Amino acid sequence: MDRIHIRGGQRLRGSIRIGGAKNAALPLMAASLLSEETLTLSNLPHLVDITTMTHLLAELGVEVGMNGHNPNDGHMGRVFELTAHDVGKTVAPYEVVRRMRASVLVLGPLLARYGKGKVSLPGGCAIGTRPVDIHLSALEQMGAEIELQEGYIMAQAPDGLKGAHITFPMVSVGATENLLMAATLAEGETILSNSAREPEITDLANCLVAMGAKIEGIGSDTLRIQGVEKLHAAEYSVLPDRIETGSYAVAAAITGGDITLTGTRLDLIESVAEVMAKCGVNIEEVEDGIRVWCDGPLKGVDIMTEPYPAFPTDMQAQMMVLMTVANGASMITESIFENRFMHVPELSRMGADVNVHGRSAIVRGVDQLSGAPVMATDLRASMSLVLAGLAAEGETIVNRVYHLDRGYEALEQKLSACGAIIEREKGAPAE
Numbered sequence: 001m002d003r004i005h006i007r008g009g010q011r012l013r014g015s016i017r018i019g020g021a022k023n024a025a026l027p028l029m030a031a032s033l034l035s036e037e038t039l040t041l042s043n044l045p046h047l048v049d050i051t052t053m054t055h056l057l058a059e060l061g062v063e064v065g066m067n068g069h070n071p072n073d074g075h076m077g078r079v080f081e082l083t084a085h086d087v088g089k090t091v092a093p094y095e096v097v098r099r100m101r102a103s104v105l106v107l108g109p110l111l112a113r114y115g116k117g118k119v120s121l122p123g124g125c126a127i128g129t130r131p132v133d134i135h136l137s138a139l140e141q142m143g144a145e146i147e148l149q150e151g152y153i154m155a156q157a158p159d160g161l162k163g164a165h166i167t168f169p170m171v172s173v174g175a176t177e178n179l180l181m182a183a184t185l186a187e188g189e190t191i192l193s194n195s196a197r198e199p200e201i202t203d204l205a206n207c208l209v210a211m212g213a214k215i216e217g218i219g220s221d222t223l224r225i226q227g228v229e230k231l232h233a234a235e236y237s238v239l240p241d242r243i244e245t246g247s248y249a250v251a252a253a254i255t256g257g258d259i260t261l262t263g264t265r266l267d268l269i270e271s272v273a274e275v276m277a278k279c280g281v282n283i284e285e286v287e288d289g290i291r292v293w294c295d296g297p298l299k300g301v302d303i304m305t306e307p308y309p310a311f312p313t314d315m316q317a318q319m320m321v322l323m324t325v326a327n328g329a330s331m332i333t334e335s336i337f338e339n340r341f342m343h344v345p346e347l348s349r350m351g352a353d354v355n356v357h358g359r360s361a362i363v364r365g366v367d368q369l370s371g372a373p374v375m376a377t378d379l380r381a382s383m384s385l386v387l388a389g390l391a392a393e394g395e396t397i398v399n400r401v402y403h404l405d406r407g408y409e410a411l412e413q414k415l416s417a418c419g420a421i422i423e424r425e426k427g428a429p430a431e
């Protein structure tokens, strides 16, 4: 199992290229199941989750052509050509789904295209129970018959999916994506009210439109979809990763550094930039990206995670680390997931002063974090430990790096190019 060694205390300076968004790329790849023609996706990031989705799609009979980079794209990401010939394979097995919850996003497309799908229940994970009840009951409202058997979702719609007016009982990114994809090929009109509005959903909707789908209300919480008979070939470039952008923005701030993040956009991280500005961090838009620098003291700011456009839960752990070295106290409230403070005990081992009370954490800033061996528990918690390590005095060793590889491409290379002392130890003995 790999580990990451970091020697903290370097001011990071330089430039980091932001990759395509993992959380946009995964649904976009699933969307290839909706058409027998080729979906060409560019700016795909180099991540384990993308490999996992590739394996799942191959399992479902999708031909995946990997075409290297697109020189005209302006991005460094990979280009995949995904062709879902009409092979009718409809089983997403446990062995793949257990590695990545986003696998459940194949269910809507399978039902819409083939009228059936058998997808392993994803189960919970370190950050919460994460049920898929909202996905299932919404698909039922479109005429799907669904049973749970031996850990699998067995779904069928022998007469095809029918348009429906669905009001989601709570905002769910995955349920909005699954239903949006399903509705593109359903009979008649579907209205999705109380939809999630994350930029990754807008990206999916825009790609579906490029494939011939009829969607109105893109970017709003009400999506109106007129089902069509078939979708066709399209080419689409994945939007920049706003969470990778925010994470490296924190790296610049916490080290008193100055980093230009290229291939990304300020409007994607507005709520994060707002918090950072209140905290005393400088952020400005530059050509092809943003510049983040910090040359003064940091100030504690309160944060509440909520659905987009509010502050994203996927930036909560990283922002908490910034607060651990800011002046004063901050209250961080996590309203999306019930168990997303797993990084707190590890940060405390590095000298942070954080107290968790239910869904809120009180962070009291300290002068200096100190390096320690720590254990990563989930993707963003892992990044928070890397960020803490960059600011800490001495050496930090982050164990269980496989979480990071799900969501951060070339992490050590990107950070060391800005002066970080960071190294991966390959195949360290199991902890």
Ligand SMILES: CC(=O)N[C@H]1[C@@H](OP(=O)(O)OP(=O)(O)OC[C@H]2O[C@@H](n3ccc(=O)[nH]c3=O)[C@H](O)[C@@H]2O)O[C@H](CO)[C@@H](O)[C@@H]1O
Pocket: 023, 024, 026, 101, 102, 128, 129, 130, 131, 132, 133, 134, 135, 136, 170, 171, 172, 173, 174, 175, 196, 313, 314, 336, 337, 338
């Ligand atoms: C691959 C991907 O894009 N992952 C993102 C997606 O996850 P994901 O799509 O799983 O997150 P959701 O928006 O669905 O979850 C939000 C909340 O709704 C609950 N819920 C969700 C569905 C359901 O059927 N029943 C239910 O109770 C969840 O447990 C959670 O408490 O959005 C999250 C919230 O922005 C992000 O943290 C994840 O990084």
Ligand SMILES: C=C(OP(=O)(O)O)C(=O)O
Pocket: 023, 100, 101, 102, 314, 379, 380, 407
């Ligand atoms: C929680 C995340 O991902 P997933 O939904 O794939 O677990 C994340 O990207 O922070």
